[in-house]
Amino acid sequence: xxxxxxxxxxxxxxxxxxxxxxxxxxxxxxxxxxxxxxxxxxxxxxxxxxxxxxxxxxxxxxxxxxxxxxxxxxxxxxxxxxxxxxxxxxxxxxxxxxxxxxxxxxxxxxxxxxxxxxxxxxxxxxxxxxxxxxxxxxxxxxxxxxxxxxxxxxxxxxxxxxxxxxxxxxxxxxxxxxxxxxxxxxxxxxxxxxxxxxxxxxxxxxxxxxxxxxxxxxxxxxxxxxxxxxxxxxxxxxxxxxxxxxxxxxxxxxxxxxxxxxxxxxxxxxxxxxxxxxxxxxxxxxxxxxxxxxxxxxxxxxxxxxxxxxxxxxxxxxxxxxxxxxxxxxxxxxxxxxxxxxxxxxxxxxxxxxxxxxxxxxxxxxxxxxxxxxxxxxxxxxxxxxxxxxxxxxxxxxxxxxxxxxxxxxxxxxxxxxxxxxxxxxxxxxxxxxxxxx
Numbered sequence: 001x002x003x004x005x006x007x008x009x010x011x012x013x014x015x016x017x018x019x020x021x022x023x024x025x026x027x028x029x030x031x032x033x034x035x036x037x038x039x040x041x042x043x044x045x046x047x048x049x050x051x052x053x054x055x056x057x058x059x060x061x062x063x064x065x066x067x068x069x070x071x072x073x074x075x076x077x078x079x080x081x082x083x084x085x086x087x088x089x090x091x092x093x094x095x096x097x098x099x100x101x102x103x104x105x106x107x108x109x110x111x112x113x114x115x116x117x118x119x120x121x122x123x124x125x126x127x128x129x130x131x132x133x134x135x136x137x138x139x140x141x142x143x144x145x146x147x148x149x150x151x152x153x154x155x156x157x158x159x160x161x162x163x164x165x166x167x168x169x170x171x172x173x174x175x176x177x178x179x180x181x182x183x184x185x186x187x188x189x190x191x192x193x194x195x196x197x198x199x200x201x202x203x204x205x206x207x208x209x210x211x212x213x214x215x216x217x218x219x220x221x222x223x224x225x226x227x228x229x230x231x232x233x234x235x236x237x238x239x240x241x242x243x244x245x246x247x248x249x250x251x252x253x254x255x256x257x258x259x260x261x262x263x264x265x266x267x268x269x270x271x272x273x274x275x276x277x278x279x280x281x282x283x284x285x286x287x288x289x290x291x292x293x294x295x296x297x298x299x300x301x302x303x304x305x306x307x308x309x310x311x312x313x314x315x316x317x318x319x320x321x322x323x324x325x326x327x328x329x330x331x332x333x334x335x336x337x338x339x340x341x342x343x344x345x346x347x348x349x350x351x352x353x354x355x356x357x358x359x360x361x362x363x364x365x366x367x368x369x370x371x372x373x374x375x376x377x378x379x380x381x382x383x384x385x386x387x388x389x390x391x392x393x394x395x396x397x398x399x400x401x402x403x404x405x406x407x408x409x410x411x412x413x414x415x416x417x418x419x420x421x422x423x424x425x426x427x428x429x430x431x432x433x434x435x436x437x438x
Contacts, residue, residue: 229420237261
């Protein structure tokens with residue numbers, strides 16, 4: 001560390017889209033000759049990138065702010081800056097609550113945020129224009145050196161009654177296909193083996209420019225680059241067309257379909273302002289599996305949405321079982337101020353919500369068991385992430401998305417070149433697979 005050089009450490013909370021923002025801000029700061037250090041080191045500035053999506057995430061963000069202010073009081077850090085979704089959404093409240101925070105910023109004007117940190121200034125967030133980064137932004141790397149994420153768009157045009165993201169992030173803005181491809185090519189040259197394309201709604205990509213989804217064209221271009229693994233995250237199920245399904249046949253594209261159905265009961269979907277039905281969803285799943293023999297489907301469901309009856313939940317549980325979706329995430333309904341659903345009556349008790357969540361998770365465990373049995377003895381490509389106890393290596397196979405679908409353990413010492421290799425699946429314990437290097 002150079003004498004008198006300003007140092008910054010980060011805490012990045014929430015989704016991978018937030019992680020990209022953290023890396024962009026880090027790159028902007030490095031450009032200004034500021035040194036990025038570990039959160040475990042003393043730093044001049046601690047920057048917290050917050051999440052403001054649901055109650056649990058907001059509470060985690062508040063806890064991190066309080067912890068940072070305690071560090072500041074002890075003299076372990078000099079300044080605290082807080083930015084991201086929570087501060088974008090609750091700017092006035094947080095300014096009143098956390099007067100000792102040096103900078104409270106939102107999700108836009110990230111270049112200006114870096115500039116005022118470089119100048120050790122305190123300045124009020126003005127939110128002048130919606131932010132959208134491109135391939136020319138250098139990013140710091142906070143992931144393992146073989147996995148990264150590319151944000152293909154910003155914002156959302158959906159009007160889901162339970163979601164505050166459009167209020168926080170603004171309307172949907174797609175990046176240019178050439179820009180995304182250029183960024184992907186740069187990361188391939190840097191040695192990344194897995195690139196995850198992320199968005200609030202990847203199926204909507206390009207529709208803000210008029211016409212239909214440009215996701216198929218994007219995947220065709222990315223497929224030409226020779227990146228070993230390319231994964232697409234967050235597809236709006238009701239917008240998945242035959243053309244989009246076929247586009248996952250492009251080279252390098254993993255047939256991993258992230259389809260957050262949220263529910264299947266007609267009355268609940270109507271109140272959610274979402275489309276789909278049991279029949280439509282099953283037809284889409286069947287088409288995906290018929291087109292891609294190794295397809296893996298992930299979905300998320302909300303339990304306890306206001307007015308959700310026992311019959312509604314039974315319909316959802318039966319769909320989860322019948323579809324045998326390999327990866328299921330279950331979330332409790334979160335009351336979010338400013339959303340349409342916040343005003344809905346007929347609330348479900350917490351005891352009912354917990355019971356329904358547990359029932360769905362039991363079905364999830366069953367589905368995972370069926371999938372694990374199906375791939376037992378199969379050859380899989382493996383991406384190593386780090387050393388594991390007992391001289392093993394921990395990592396993932398293609399059907400395991402980062403931080404979502406469990407891990408795979410291989411009985412060989414970790415090789416620090418982070419290269420892909422073939423393994424044979426030899427066993428499983430719920431979401432932990434065991435493999436042997438071939």
